[in-house]
Amino acid sequence: MEFLQPLHIQPENEGSSTGAHWIKSKGPKMNSYSPVDGKLIGTVVTTDAAAYQEVIQTAEKAFKEWRNWPAPKRGEIVRQLGDALRHEKHFLGQLVSYEMGKSLQEGLGEVQEMIDICDFAVGLSRQLYGLTMHSERPSHRMYEQWHPLGIVGIISAFNFPVAVWSWNAALAWVCGNVTVWKPSEKTPLCGNAIQNIVATVFEKNNVPDGVNNLIQGGREVGEWMSHDTRIPLISATGSTRMGKELNTAVAARLGKTILELGGNNAIIISEHADLDMSLIGSVFGAVGTAGQRCTSTRRLIIHEKVYDAFVAKLTKAYQQIKIGDPLDVKHHMGPLIDQDAVSMYLKSIEDCKKEGGKFLVEGGVLDGAGYESGCYVKPCIAEAQPHYSIVQHETFAPILYLLKYKTLEEAIAIQNGVPQGLSSAIMTLNMRESELFLSQQGSDCGIANVNIGTSGAEIGGAFGGEKETGGGRESGSDAWKAYMRRQTNTINWSTQLPLAQGIQFDL
Secondary structure (H helix, E strand, O other), X not given: OOOOOOOXXXXXXXXXXXXXXXXXXXXXXXXXXXXXXXOEEEEEEOOOHHHHXXXXXXXHHHHHHHOOOOHHHHHHHHHHHHHHHHHHHHHHHHHHHHHHOOOHHHXXXXXXXXXXXXXXXXXXXOOOOOOEEEOOOOOEEEEEEEEEOOEEEEEOOOOOOOHHHHHHHHHHHHOOOEEEXXXXXXXXXXXXXXXXXXXXXXXXOOOOOOXXXXXXXXXXXXXXHHOOOOOOEEEEEOOHHHHHHHHHHHHHOOOEEEEEOOOOEEEEEOXXXXXXHHHHHHHHHHHHXXXXXXXXXEEEEEEOOOHHHHHHHHHHHHOOOOEOOOXXXXXXXXXXXXXXXXXXXXXXXXXXXXXXXXXXXXXXXXXXXXXXXXXXXXXXXXXXXOOOHHHHOOOOOOEEEEEEEOXXXXXXXXHHOOOEEOEEEEEOOOHHHHHHHHOOOOOOOOEEXXXXXXXXXXXXOEEOOEEOOOOOOEEOOOHHHHHEEEEEEEEEOOOOOOOHHHOXXXX
């Protein structure tokens, strides 16, 4: 593909790096096949135990220097990275689309997210504010300040192979941390491409080797990270099962985690909704990235008065969805990531039917010219009930469940009645409905939207969810605080030593 050479992606790559320095490893090779056409893109050598130790030791050394760089100077490095990403946006967006399978527009949008978080982090580098507090003791001053943690471990998922890494890395760096990143084993070349881009910027600015580190591999490498006391914080994106295991390991050593796990997101379609606008949000939420976003719309909770009219619009829209090579801009939807994802999709359809689900738009695997990889599937729609086991479960595929409601309180109960709590939305022109949905009586999710869908968060807001979604926050707002430790300071500038709470202790 034309985009491989500009990003310096060769047929075979080492998979461990402390910056511009690539480490020889004896780990097994890991191939990356494109779900677009089934072809081998390239191979990386996974990180072995010796390479892992070298990476962590180099990161520890780099932190001791990097933390002393003034925060605005660290921000300037991130600003330059944003410019480098602007320059590489076209090529990197293509690579994301080809290796992961999302549409080219979404691939380019993912790179834009990286650029946006770099811009955000540059401003943040001059705003790492602490508070001052009044002391109860005379001639005392109290304040708080924030210090970097050290090594921040990042474990990212295949569905956003570059953007979610940047949410963490850009903030971690301006806060004075160094990072160790393990990309998904399903999209390793995106990780190598980013490492090369960052290394070019860092080398030019004499950034210490070890500020940005890359390791490649599967579960074993992730377990090394989760048990490593030298990594005080791990930010991980993936399944709820993975998150529970990782969190248990990190908590056992009293480490910190940011977890962005499963989503089972719903849109409530009110009787007061703009149905045409609701249609756009619902269809993109359900079929964008072939339903492989954490924020993908899995459930539509539709008022009984508009149910038939909206379902008619929805089923008609599904007949117009074009499926094929995601690098072709005329296609709305590309493939699932691999054959395992296809198998899970097919099993979920069967499970839904067994529970009584009625499919209004049938699913299935596409074959023939253009679908040789075997990863292309049909987006489908099923009428279901909230209590169905499959409806309670997150399926990473374009399967949409339709649920009917009478009162808004019932709709909110259905919306909240799943183990996950990431993203939610209501489509309504009724202010009272929207305010109830956003109140403490409403959505229990980390993200709650009005008149937009569940998918497509901006970097300015903190991203994350509740319940089995994990409870962590990444990206905007004050999410930077998760990458730092808070320290309270009290300074006595008097000639006496009064104790707090009026305690007397005379010698």
